[in-house]
Amino acid sequence: MRVAVTGASGLVGTALVRALSADGHEVLRLVRRQPHEPTEIQWDPDRSLIDAEVLEGVEGVVHLSGANIAGGRFTEERKALLRSSRVEPTRLLSETLARLSKRPRVLVSASALGYYGDRGDAWVTEADPPANDFLGRLSVEWEQACDPARKAGIRVVNPRFGIVLSPAGGALRTMLPPFKLGLGGVLGPGTQYVSWIAIDDLVDAIRRLLVQESVGSPVNTASPHPVTNRELTKTLGRVLRRPTVAKVPAFVLRLALGEAADALLGSTRMSAEKLVGCGFRFRFPELEPALRHLLAP
Numbered sequence: 001m002r003v004a005v006t007g008a009s010g011l012v013g014t015a016l017v018r019a020l021s022a023d024g025h026e027v028l029r030l031v032r033r034q035p036h037e038p039t040e041i042q043w044d045p046d047r048s049l050i051d052a053e054v055l056e057g058v059e060g061v062v063h064l065s066g067a068n069i070a071g072g073r074f075t076e077e078r079k080a081l082l083r084s085s086r087v088e089p090t091r092l093l094s095e096t097l098a099r100l101s102k103r104p105r106v107l108v109s110a111s112a113l114g115y116y117g118d119r120g121d122a123w124v125t126e127a128d129p130p131a132n133d134f135l136g137r138l139s140v141e142w143e144q145a146c147d148p149a150r151k152a153g154i155r156v157v158n159p160r161f162g163i164v165l166s167p168a169g170g171a172l173r174t175m176l177p178p179f180k181l182g183l184g185g186v187l188g189p190g191t192q193y194v195s196w197i198a199i200d201d202l203v204d205a206i207r208r209l210l211v212q213e214s215v216g217s218p219v220n221t222a223s224p225h226p227v228t229n230r231e232l233t234k235t236l237g238r239v240l241r242r243p244t245v246a247k248v249p250a251f252v253l254r255l256a257l258g259e260a261a262d263a264l265l266g267s268t269r270m271s272a273e274k275l276v277g278c279g280f281r282f283r284f285p286e287l288e289p290a291l292r293h294l295l296a297p
Contacts (some may be wrong), residue, residue: 004028004055007064011169019203045089052096060210063093063109074134074259083138090145098152107149108209111158111218113195115139118266125271126218157209162195162222162270164202167294179236185246190230192267195222198290201282208280215278224272227287239291
């Protein structure tokens with residue numbers, strides 16, 4: 001396939017481009033700077049600019065760009081940035097694809113577990129309603145921005161990513177320094193569920209969603225075995241052979257992060273039944289083997 005990828009220099013995008021190229025696909029990367037290679041396509045979502053002509057004949061598109069959710073307190077300015085980096089670029093890309101004379105067969109456009117919010121111990125499926133909080137409303141707008149592509153007959157898939165585990169970035173990379181110093185500990189009550197996925201499995205899932213024509217939007221993309229924050233803490237400590245006796249009370253997190261602390265204290269137990277039902281097999285469905293693989297020398 002000819003596959004175009006946004007966010008190709010990010011944590012997931014870098015791994016995905018490498019894997020797609022190894023599969024023999026021709027990968028085009030959408031970049032915000034002046035293109036330096038024939039495989040680069042310029043776009044500037046802030047100015048609603050995109051080189052549509054180069055997208056003609058692309059068979060699949062993977063849209064991964066967006067500012068990091070875990071970048072600090074949810075000030076009004078940061079909320080505006082998170083929204084503008086997701087909703088507007090997604091709408092621009094969807095409208096552009098819809099206008100092409102030779103449209104792609106599929107658009108895989110990222111979403112996230114923030115769609116569901118705090119659900120306690122309950123399993124959540126793709127049929128569950130969104131949370132009535134900032135991340136829930138943002139996720140709804142983010143997914144709805146794909147509507148122009150849907151209406152044009154393009155198969156749209158919104159994988160709702162769990163917490164992506166990779167030592168190269170994201171939550172795991174942030175956790176490693178304090179855990180290696182023996183300062184890792186449970187956040188809040190520790191009973192909140194964390195839906196996670198090893199980056200190897202996430203890349204494999206996106207590759208599957210590109211070609212699995214029977215799958216439509218949305219799709220929970222996380223391990224079938226979510227764990228509590230306490231289990232995550234103790235397992236990471238065991239893999240690193242470090243103590244995990246520290247504890248960060250919920251009120252300290254709220255003082256430090258404000259509304260953004262909800263992402264750490266909320267409990268989201270996502271079901272992977274839809275993804276597994278389309279024939280996908282996880283390489284690392286269990287947390288400890290996943291961490292040992294990711295953190296191997």
